[in-house]
Amino acid sequence: MLLAHGSQRARASAEFAAAMAATLAPDFGRVLTGFIEEAPFARDAARGLGSDAICLPLFATRAEHVTKDIPEALDAAGFTGRLLDPVGCAPLVPSLIARAITAAAPRA
Numbered sequence: 001m002l003l004a005h006g007s008q009r010a011r012a013s014a015e016f017a018a019a020m021a022a023t024l025a026p027d028f029g030r031v032l033t034g035f036i037e038e039a040p041f042a043r044d045a046a047r048g049l050g051s052d053a054i055c056l057p058l059f060a061t062r063a064e065h066v067t068k069d070i071p072e073a074l075d076a077a078g079f080t081g082r083l084l085d086p087v088g089c090a091p092l093v094p095s096l097i098a099r100a101i102t103a104a105a106p107r108a
Contacts, residue, residue: 001031001033002021002056003035003042003045003055003057003070004034004035004036005058005065013035014033017033017058020058042069042074044077045077049079053081053082054082055074055081056084056086057070057083057085058086058087060086061086061088070083071083
């Protein structure tokens, strides 16, 4: 399950999460999305997933949504799977950012 921010106004977060789920599905089978601020809400998406489920927060850092809102929603759902660190905290992220900056930098 991918957990993203979501929004009642802007579609970008939900659209990104849906695209990422579609990209991952061929390798992982069923990939669900859940959101903090729109349906399907995290607590609803996480219900009944079982102990083999993995939840990846699509957030840049360990801020309040990751440290408070997501754990509370997963607890309310009875989620017994594994909650990963937010994607932005993955060890490869700094090198990906550095490569993107290098590629975009003007050439001397």
